Amino acid sequence: MTLPDPQNSQEITPPAKIPYRPLIITLLMQTLATMAAFSAPTLAPEIARDLQVDGNLIGFFVSTVYGIGIFSAVLSPDFIVKFGAVRVGQFVMLGVVAMLLIAGSGGVAALALCAFVLGSGYGATAPVSTHLLIPRTNPRVLNLVFSIRQIGVPLGGVLGALLLPVLAVSFGWRMAFYVQIIPSIILILYFQYYRTAWDADRTPTHKLFKAEGLRPLYLLRDNPVIRLLAIASFCYAGIQLCFIGFMALHLTDETGLDLVAAGQVLALYQIAGVTSRPLWGWLADKYISPIKLLGILGLVMAAAALAAGQFSESWPIWGLLLVSMIAGATASGFTGIAYGAYAFYGGKYRTEATALGSSAMFSGVLILPTSFGLLVGYLDHYWLAYGILALIATASGVMLLAAKVPAVESSGK
Numbered sequence: 001m002t003l004p005d006p007q008n009s010q011e012i013t014p015p016a017k018i019p020y021r022p023l024i025i026t027l028l029m030q031t032l033a034t035m036a037a038f039s040a041p042t043l044a045p046e047i048a049r050d051l052q053v054d055g056n057l058i059g060f061f062v063s064t065v066y067g068i069g070i071f072s073a074v075l076s077p078d079f080i081v082k083f084g085a086v087r088v089g090q091f092v093m094l095g096v097v098a099m100l101l102i103a104g105s106g107g108v109a110a111l112a113l114c115a116f117v118l119g120s121g122y123g124a125t126a127p128v129s130t131h132l133l134i135p136r137t138n139p140r141v142l143n144l145v146f147s148i149r150q151i152g153v154p155l156g157g158v159l160g161a162l163l164l165p166v167l168a169v170s171f172g173w174r175m176a177f178y179v180q181i182i183p184s185i186i187l188i189l190y191f192q193y194y195r196t197a198w199d200a201d202r203t204p205t206h207k208l209f210k211a212e213g214l215r216p217l218y219l220l221r222d223n224p225v226i227r228l229l230a231i232a233s234f235c236y237a238g239i240q241l242c243f244i245g246f247m248a249l250h251l252t253d254e255t256g257l258d259l260v261a262a263g264q265v266l267a268l269y270q271i272a273g274v275t276s277r278p279l280w281g282w283l284a285d286k287y288i289s290p291i292k293l294l295g296i297l298g299l300v301m302a303a304a305a306l307a308a309g310q311f312s313e314s315w316p317i318w319g320l321l322l323v324s325m326i327a328g329a330t331a332s333g334f335t336g337i338a339y340g341a342y343a344f345y346g347g348k349y350r351t352e353a354t355a356l357g358s359s360a361m362f363s364g365v366l367i368l369p370t371s372f373g374l375l376v377g378y379l380d381h382y383w384l385a386y387g388i389l390a391l392i393a394t395a396s397g398v399m400l401l402a403a404k405v406p407a408v409e410s411s412g413k
Contacts, residue, residue, distance in 0.1 A: 265321060
C-alpha cells in the first residue's frame with residue numbers, strides 16, 4: 001500500500017517499526033477524553049438517584065457530547081493546518097478538564113453544559129491522531145497502529161467502569177469526576193514537550209473557514225468508498241454507544257445486579273474491545289480487506305444485540321459476561337480498522353477523511369442512543385429496542401460484504 005504525500009505537511013519517512021511516541025500520546029488523549037465522556041453513563045444510577053431524574057435521560061448527555069463533536073470533527077483539520085496537531089490536542093484536553101470541573105460542581109444544568117464543553121474538543125481526537133501518526137507509520141502496520149490508538153476508547157471505558165462506581169460509592173459521584181482532572185493536566189504538559197518538533201508543519205498564515213474547511217463533506221459527496229464507510233460507521237458507532245450508555249442501567253433494572261457488579265460486566269465489554277482491536281488490525285493488515293472484516297463484525301454485533309435484549313434475572317452470570325464480551329469485541333472493536341480504511345481511501349486528504357469518519361460515527365451516537373432511550377422509556381422494556389439495533393447491524397454488515405471496493409494491499413497478503 002502506497003500512501004500519498006501528507007497534505008499541508010512535511011514528508012516524514014515512515015519507520016520500520018511502530019511510531020511509539022506519537023502513538024502513546026494520542027492513545028492517552030483518547031483514553032482520558034473517552035473516560036470523561038463515559039463518566040456520566042457509568043455513574044447514571046447514582047446521578048439519577050441523587051438528582052431525582054430519569055436515568056434514561058443520560059442518553060441525552062452522550063448524544064450531546066457526540067452531537068457537538070460532529071462539528072468539531074469536521075472543522076478540526078482546518079485548525080490543525082493553522083495551529084498544528086499538538087496545539088489542537090492540547091485544546092481537546094483543556095475541554096476535558098473544563099468538563100470535569102463543571103460536571104462535579106452542579107446539577108442537571110451543569111451536566112448539560114459540560115456535555116457541550118467536552119464535545120467542542122472531542123471531535124478532534126481522531127484527526128489529531130491521524131495527522132501525527134500517518135506520516136510516521138509504516139504502511140505494513142497501518143491498521144494495527146490505528147487499532148492500537150483506538151484502544152483508548154474501550155480503555156477509557158474500562159477505567160471508568162472499574163474505578164468510577166467504587167469512587168462514587170465511597171466518596172460520591174462528584175468526586176468521581178474530579179479525580180480525572182490531574183492526569184488530564186499532566187497530558188497537556190506532555191503534549192507541550194513535543195510541540196516544536198511535531199507542529200513544525202503548521203501554516204500560521206492559513207485562513208480558517210475557507211473552502212478547504214469543508215473538505216470532509218466534499219469527500220462524502222465525491223468518494224464512494226468513503227461514503228460507504230460513513231454509512232456503516234454511523235450505524236456501528238450508534239450501536240456501540242447504546243451498549244455502553246445503557247448497559248449499567250439495563251443490568252441493574254433487569255437482572256438484579258448491583259451497581260458495582262453491573263460496572264464489572266460493562267468493564268468486560270470494554271476489555272473485549274481493548275483486546276480485540278489489535279487482532280482486527282493485524283488481520284486487516286495481513287489477510288482480509290478491512291471493508292470485508294467490518295461487514296463480518298456487523299453480523300456478529302447483530303447476534304449480540306439480539307441476545308442482550310433477552311437479559312433477565314434468570315440469566316446466569318456467565319451468560320451475561322459472554323454476551324458482553326462478544327458485543328464489546330464487535331461494537332467496540334471495529335473503529336481502529338474503520339479509521340485505517342478512512343486514512344487509506346482518503347488519499348492525500350486522509351486527515352479530512354478521518355474527520356468525516358468521526359463525524360459519521362458521532363452522528364450515529366447522536367441519534368441511536370437518544371432514540372434507544374426514548375423507546376425503552378416508552379415501552380418499559382429493552383427487547384424490542386435491541387432487536388432494532390440487530391436489524392441495523394445486519395443491514396450494515398451485508399452492505400459491506402456485498403460492496404465492490406479495492407482491497408487494501410499489504411505485503412502480508
